[in-house]
Each structure stands twice: as structure tokens, then as C-alpha cells.
Amino acid sequence: MNTNNPKRKVILPLHIDTTSFTGGQTQSSLWRKLNKRQLPIFALLTILFFSLFLNIIQHNNQKPSNHPEIFSSHDPLPPVPLTENHHAIIVAGHAIYTGPDDMEQLTNDKYWILEPYQQGGQVNTFIQHIQKGIDILKEDEKSALIFSGGETRPDAGPRSEALSYWSIAQQLLQHDNSMSAQLKSSLSDRMITEEYAKDSHENLLFSICRFSEMTGNYPSQISVVGFEFKRKRFEDIHRYSIGYPVDQFHYIGIDPAEKDPSRAEGEMNNSVRPFEKDLYGCHGTLKQKKMHRNPFRRRHPYGASCPILAPLLNYCPSNNAPYRGPLPWAS
Ligand SMILES: *[C@@H]1O[C@H](CO)[C@@H](O)[C@H](O)[C@H]1NC(C)=O
Numbered sequence: 001m002n003t004n005n006p007k008r009k010v011i012l013p014l015h016i017d018t019t020s021f022t023g024g025q026t027q028s029s030l031w032r033k034l035n036k037r038q039l040p041i042f043a044l045l046t047i048l049f050f051s052l053f054l055n056i057i058q059h060n061n062q063k064p065s066n067h068p069e070i071f072s073s074h075d076p077l078p079p080v081p082l083t084e085n086h087h088a089i090i091v092a093g094h095a096i097y098t099g100p101d102d103m104e105q106l107t108n109d110k111y112w113i114l115e116p117y118q119q120g121g122q123v124n125t126f127i128q129h130i131q132k133g134i135d136i137l138k139e140d141e142k143s144a145l146i147f148s149g150g151e152t153r154p155d156a157g158p159r160s161e162a163l164s165y166w167s168i169a170q171q172l173l174q175h176d177n178s179m180s181a182q183l184k185s186s187l188s189d190r191m192i193t194e195e196y197a198k199d200s201h202e203n204l205l206f207s208i209c210r211f212s213e214m215t216g217n218y219p220s221q222i223s224v225v226g227f228e229f230k231r232k233r234f235e236d237i238h239r240y241s242i243g244y245p246v247d248q249f250h251y252i253g254i255d256p257a258e259k260d261p262s263r264a265e266g267e268m269n270n271s272v273r274p275f276e277k278d279l280y281g282c283h284g285t286l287k288q289k290k291m292h293r294n295p296f297r298r299r300h301p302y303g304a305s306c307p308i309l310a311p312l313l314n315y316c317p318s319n320n321a322p323y324r325g326p327l328p329w330a331s
Contacts, residue, residue, distance in 0.1 A: 080216040082190060085144045088211040088219035090194075091133040092203040092226045093149025093161025094118065094126055097168055103175055106168055113153040117266070125227070125256045130169050132225045132252055137187055138179075143223075145169075145187075146210055148194035148203040154295040162193035196300035198293040200230065200271070201281045204238045205313065209306035218328040221248050228253025229267050233275060241279040242312060243327050280323075282316035 095118055099111025107123050114122070130147075137145040147169065149161025156164075169191060173184045194210040197203040204224065211219050222244065224234050231253045239249050255263075278286050303310040311325045 080214065082144055082215045083217070085142050085190065085211075085215045086217060086219060087140050087143035087221040087223070088207060089133050089136050089140075089143050089145045090203060090207040090222065090224045091129050091145065091147050091165060092197075092200060092224065093147060093152075093165050094122070094227075096149075096153050096156040096159055096161050097164040098156055098159060101167065101171055103171055106171065113156040121256050121258055125254060126165075127168065127172075128254050129225045130165055131172055132254060134169060134172060134187065136223055136225070136252070137190060138183075141186075143221075144190045144192055144211060144215060146192045146194050146207045148197045148207045148210070150196045150198050150293070151296045151298055152198060152293040158296050160193065160195040162195045162197075166191060166193050196298060196302075198290040199281050199286065200226075200233060201238050201241065201275065201279075202290075202300075204234065204244075205242055205309070206300060206302055208242075208244075209302040209309055209313075212328075213305050219248075220329075221250070223250040223252060225252045225254070228255040229263050230271070233267070233272055237272070237275045237279065241322060243323065244329060248329075277320060279320055280316055 095115070096113045097106065097111060098113060099105045099108065105111055106127055109119055109123055112118075112123055112126075133145045133147075137143055147162040147165040149165070151158045151160045170188065173179070173188060176184070179187075192210060192214050194203075194207045197206045204222075208219060208222070211217075226234065231251050234251050235246075235249065239246070274284070274286050275281060278284060281287065281290065300313075303313050306313075308326065308328050312323050312327065315323045315325075317323075
């Protein structure tokens with residue numbers, strides 16, 4: 001390298017070969033030149049290489065496995081409770097219930113914090129999503145049910161979508177006469193909340209980490225319960241963007257009974273197309289939406305609890321390239 005370029009040889013000390021130092025003449029003239037003209041450059045290069053070296057060392061130290069201080073050693077966790085479970089059932093939240101623990105009131109719009117387009121009929125469907133999640137949970141005793149959704153509405157106060165769905169699930173369980181108290185309690189033990197998601201991409205990704213926090217495993221099966229009109233978004237965009245295998249992913253769609261053609265169009269305009277162009281929801285309108293849905297300035301802890309997912313959680317490509325880093329599931 002650079003053997004036919006003696007000037008270059010002098011400027012870059014790393015490229016000085018040992019023969020340069022064997023002849024006294026060459027050596028002394030070389031060092032004289034270096035001293036007179038190149039010393040500042042030599043000094044700068046030395047500093048540059050040294051700082052690069054330090055950077056590399058520091059970067060290596062920042063790998064989560066070498067960084068125990070991101071977990072507080074004064075904040076120990078109890079043992080993982082649900083180690084037998086491998087199937088994650090995810091019910092994505094859409095709004096927040098603020099009403100009493102009263103079955104009669106669950107479908108009353110006035111106790112829900114709703115977007116204008118959700119008023120007049122969607123609430124019944126939210127309850128059906130929760131019930132469907134419970135039904136699947138009952139069918140598969142190796143499953144855990146995750147209600148996912150953050151503190152997304154200022155008018156609900158710091159109540160999360162997830163917790164409000166969970167409390168409705170408790171109501172539905174309590175009033176289900178087909179189950180023994182023992183079965184109800186065992187189902188309830190397998191219900192989890194994920195309280196940070198601000199959009200559907202986060203519903204999926206954050207719930208997977210939450211599942212891992214509670215089971216010690218990443219799910220080998222995922223069932224997502226949501227609106228039928230959001231199927232394409234979950235199956236083709238969100239599942240794809242995290243490289244989760246198609247054959248281990250199931251979407252269960254339930255739509256409101258009344259047909260509304262503007263729904264599919266709105267889904268296409270406001271979600272499918274934006275997410276297709278911005279798979280990780282981290283630019284433009286999707287990013288704005290997430291900020292708007294975070295009035296309480298909450299931030300998820302999942303980079304620390306699922307360090308293998310940290311690069312994916314932080315991934316925001318400018319060219320919309322899908323994530324290709326390591327993942328705890330085969331893709
Ligand atoms: C969807 O976008 C098209 C084209 O911009 C527009 O004509 C239509 O009204 C939009 N529909 C909805 C429901 O947003």
C-alpha cells in the first residue's frame with residue numbers, strides 16, 4: 001500500500017515501514033522533515049487515532065451485556081412467574097374506559113375517552129376484542145394474554161388503555177357463569193398489561209418484550225386480536241417489520257356490526273400507507289401521532305428488560321430498510 005508514494009508515507013506514520021528506519025540517512029532526514037513541517041499533522045493524527053481507539057473501547061462497553069448499570073442493582077425483581085408459557089395473545093387497546101366496575105356501564109360511550117370517529121358503536125367491539133382474548137386464553141393453557149396500550153389520552157388522566165382493558169376483562173370473567181372460580185383465577189394469573197404502546201407497531205413489539213419479562217421467553221406463537229379492517233397493517237407491515245415468522249403469527253379480526261365504507265378508506269389513508277413508507281413509525285405524521293398520544297411523557301423500559309431487542313426498539317432508518325439485526329425468533 002502506498003509504496004510508490006513517498007510523500008504519503010511520511011504524512012501517515014502508520015504507513016512507515018521498518019526499512020525506513022534502517023538507513024541512517026533516510027531516518028534522520030525523515031525525522032527532520034517530520035519535526036519541521038509535519039509535526040502538527042503528526043500530533044493531530046496521533047490524537048485522532050487515540051480518540052478513535054477510545055471510542056471503539058467505549059462503544060464495546062456500551063453493549064447491554066457489559067452494562068449492568070442500566071439495571072438498578074437496588075431494584076431486584078422476583079422470579080419470573082409464567083415460565084411455562086410460549087403463546088402471546090395480544091389485545092391492542094383503542095381507547096380508555098374510565099367508568100365504574102359495572103357490567104351495565106361498560107358499553108356506555110360517556111365512560112370512554114373516545115376519538116370522534118370511535119363514537120357510536122365501536123365500544124361494543126372493544127369489549128368483544130377483550131372477550132375474544134379471554135376465549136383464546138382459556139383454550140390454550142400455555143398462553144398469556146397481554147392488554148397493550150399506554151396513557152394515551154389527557155382526558156383519561158394517567159390511566160392506561162391496557163389497565164382499563166384489564167379491568168374490563170376482570171368484569172367479564174367475574175360475570176361468566178360457565179367457569180369455576182379456580183379456572184377464573186388461573187386465567188386471571190395469565191393476564192398481563194403492557195402500558196407504554198402508543199401505536200399498533202408498538203402494541204406488537206412492546207407486548208413481545210412484556211411477554212418476555214413475565215415468561216422469561218420470547219413467544220413461539222403470537223395471536224393479535226383487533227379490528228378486522230386492521231388485518232393488513234398487522235400481518236403485512238408490523239409483523240414483517242420485526243421479522244416475526246408468518247406461520248407463527250395469527251390475526252383475529254372483529255369489526256363493528258354496522259358496515260362503514262369510510263373505515264377501510266381511512267385505514268388505508270391514515271395508517272397502511274404511512275406505515276408502508278415508515279415501517280417503524282418514527283418519521284413525519286406517525287412520529288407526530290406518537291407524541292400526541294404521550295401527554296404524560298412516559299418512556300418504555302424495554303431496551304433494558306429485553307436487551308436483545310434494544311437495537312430493534314431504537315431502529316429508525318432514513319431509507320425505510322427493514323431491520324436485519326439479530327432477533328430472538330427465527331425469521
Ligand atoms: C382518502 O384519501 C383520498 C385521496 O386523498 C380522499 O379522496 C378520501 O376522502 C380519503 N378518505 C378518507 C376516509 O380519509
